[in-house]
Amino acid sequence: MRKPARLFERLDGRRVRCHLCQRRCLIGEGRRGFCRVRENRGGTLFTLTYGTLSAVESRPIEIKPFFHYHPGSTSLTISTWSCNLRCTWCQNHHLSGGLPPEGYGPAFSPAEVLELARQDRGICVSFNEPTLLFEFCLDLFPLAKAQGLYCCFVSNGLVTPEALDALVEAGLDGMNVDVKGRQGVYDRHCGGGDVEAVWGLAALARRKGVHVEVVSLLVTGVSDDEDTVKWIVERHLMYLGRDVPLHFTRYFPVRDFTAPPTPLQRLERACDIATEAGVRYVYLGNVPGRGEDTRCPSCGSTLIVRRGFSTVSVRLTDRNRCPHCGTCIPIVGEPTVSAR
Secondary structure, X not given: OOEEOOOXXXXXXXXXXXXXXXXXXXXXXXXXXXXXXXXXXXXXEEEOOOOOOOEEXXXXXXXXXXXXXXXXXXXXXXXXXXXOOOOOOOOXXXXXXXXXXXXXXXXXXXXXXXXXXXXXXXXXXXXXXXXXXXXXXXXHHHHHHHOOOEEEEEEOOOEOHHHHHHHHHHXXXXXXXXXXXXXXXXXXXXXXXXXXXXXXXXXXXXXXXXXXXXXXXXXXXXXXXXXXXXXXXXXXXXXXXXXXXXXXXXXXXXXXXXXXXXXXHHHHHHHHHHHHHOOOOEEEEOOOOOOOOEEOOOOXXXXXXXXXXXXXXXXXXXXXXXXXXXXXXXXXXXXXXXXX
């Protein structure tokens, strides 16, 4: 659905400047920004994706991945079309590389989305870059919070501080931020973007009380080398600290990007590097049966057991403390065993 956008400024010659993501596109009359779903018509910026959803699905929160955010719950996951990056290995390219159907397709209302979330504990905007549903989320999240639902994003982090402020005010309380690698990875494989700004946005979200987790896909021959991993770990500790979960995820070939899957040894070495540097909660993704459990950083006890994106056992006392040594584990919500 086409609807007037928020966060833009009008300039001379009917041009506009979009302030939704860090690209801050300058858009001429009749043209669209880098994301292709925000259009200047007559000096007014419009979103083409308000309520136009490419996917609606109830999914485990662990699949995002969120491991310290309402473990064991499901969220109604929604997405729209296109993206403000062009990652050559995107697993969701059929959504992030696409545009809304002709005529923008059927649109959902916030109330209709909430009705679909009756069996879930939250709302998650994912699959493609969630800020492209920005205006819809500003209307949806307050209604969701009023019904006791959590609201989260799985984002590439190219969000402006202004957009983050509005989302937090609307009810955003969880964000998984995807760090692609060092700056060269963005320049060569993702269509640009400032990685330091991504880290800064993640840190800003945390200061505003948003639960943050970081994920990095270690792409074979691109971002799986030790120097890149050490850089990621260094930045993670500098911007976010030792208690923010860090996920290293295995890459698999997709479309024209044909490098072989990330070697398991590289992934396990990445976890060792992060743990040795002081990150207290390090996880592996896309490697079933390895690196999924939450352990106490003080005594090493296994506290949450996961299998295949499901929480199968929780061994925490009240207020999420280790039953053996009393260490408080930074988890939002009360962990539960996943419904079968």
